[in-house]
Amino acid sequence: MEVKFLGTVSPYCKDEKNCPGYLVTNGKEKILLDCGNGVTRNLKLPDDLENLTIIISHLHKDHYGDLLTLGYASYVFHNLGYLPNRIKVYIPEPDMYTVSEGYTDDEGWGASRLVKKALIDYEFLQKFGEEQYFEFITYDENTELEIEELNITFAKNPHQINTYSTKIVDKNKTFVYSGDTGYNGNSLVRFAEDADILLCEATFLKGQTRTTDNHLYAYEAATIAKDANVRQLVLTHFFPEIEREDYVKEAKTIFENTTYAEEGKVLKLGGI
Ligand SMILES: [Zn+2]
Ligand SMILES: [Zn+2]
Numbered sequence: 001m002e003v004k005f006l007g008t009v010s011p012y013c014k015d016e017k018n019c020p021g022y023l024v025t026n027g028k029e030k031i032l033l034d035c036g037n038g039v040t041r042n043l044k045l046p047d048d049l050e051n052l053t054i055i056i057s058h059l060h061k062d063h064y065g066d067l068l069t070l071g072y073a074s075y076v077f078h079n080l081g082y083l084p085n086r087i088k089v090y091i092p093e094p095d096m097y098t099v100s101e102g103y104t105d106d107e108g109w110g111a112s113r114l115v116k117k118a119l120i121d122y123e124f125l126q127k128f129g130e131e132q133y134f135e136f137i138t139y140d141e142n143t144e145l146e147i148e149e150l151n152i153t154f155a156k157n158p159h160q161i162n163t164y165s166t167k168i169v170d171k172n173k174t175f176v177y178s179g180d181t182g183y184n185g186n187s188l189v190r191f192a193e194d195a196d197i198l199l200c201e202a203t204f205l206k207g208q209t210r211t212t213d214n215h216l217y218a219y220e221a222a223t224i225a226k227d228a229n230v231r232q233l234v235l236t237h238f239f240p241e242i243e244r245e246d247y248v249k250e251a252k253t254i255f256e257n258t259t260y261a262e263e264g265k266v267l268k269l270g271g272i
Pocket of ligand 2: 062063
C-alpha cells in the first residue's frame with residue numbers, strides 16, 4: 001500500500017499546493033480520499049481512473065471541489081473507451097442533527113444555516129448532471145467496504161457537518177486519514193490505535209485564533225498520535241501561506257515521529 005499526496009492545503013489552492021486529496025494504491029486498486037480543488041492536476045489520467053474508488057470525507061467544498069473536473073474527465077475517457085464502469089463516489093449522508101460546539105438545534109439561524117448548507121451540497125451532487133461517469137453512494141459510520149484486499153471503515157468526527165475519518169487496512173498495514181475534525185469528542189485515539197500512519201489535519205498553530213473547535217491545532221494532532229500509539233504522524237490541511245515546517249515543529253514537541261504531507265510525495269506502507 002502506498003499513499004500519494006495530491007493536495008494538502010485549505011481553503012484555497014496556491015502555486016503547486018492544492019486542496020485536500022490523497023491517492024491510496026494497493027496493487028491495481030486505487031482509493032482517492034477527498035477531491036479538493038486542484039487534485040486532478042496531480043492525477044495521471046486516464047490510468048488513475050482505472051479501478052478507482054472515491055471517498056469524500058465530508059461535503060465542504062475544499063474536499064470535493066475538483067469532483068467537477070474529475071467527473072467531466074470520467075465522461076470524456078468513458079466516451080473514448082477507457083472507462084467501462086462508473087467510478088463509485090462515496091459521500092456522507094446529509095445530517096440534520098450534527099452540529100458542532102457552539103451550535104445547537106435550538107440556537108436559531110447558526111445551526112439551521114449549517115444544516116441547510118450540507119443538504120444543498122448533497123443535493124448538488126445528487127443532481128451532478130449527465131456529463132460524468134460516476135455512481136454516487138452514501139455512507140455512514142456503519143459502512144464497511146471490502147475492495148480487493150483492503151478493508152475500509154469509518155468513524156464520525158465532530159465538525160460542522162457530517163464528516164468521517166477513514167481507516168484502510170491491508171494484510172499487515174493500517175492507514176488512517178482524519179478528514180476534518182474538532183478535538184473534543186473525536187474518536188481518533190481509539191480509531192487510529194496502533195496505526196502505521198495517521199494522516200491528520202493540523203489546520204492551526206498555537207496562537208492562531210480558533211473560534212470554534214472544528215479543526216485541530218498541530219499540537220492536538222500530535223497528542224492524538226501519541227495517545228493512539230501510531231507509528232508515524234503525517235500532518236496536512238495547512239493554510240497555504242504558512243510554512244509546513246512550522247506545523248511539524250509544534251507537533252514534534254509532543255510526538256517526535258511527525259512529518260508533513262506535500263504535493264507529489266509518495267509514502268510507502270509496505271505490503272504489495
Ligand atoms: Zn470541513
Ligand atoms: Zn477542510
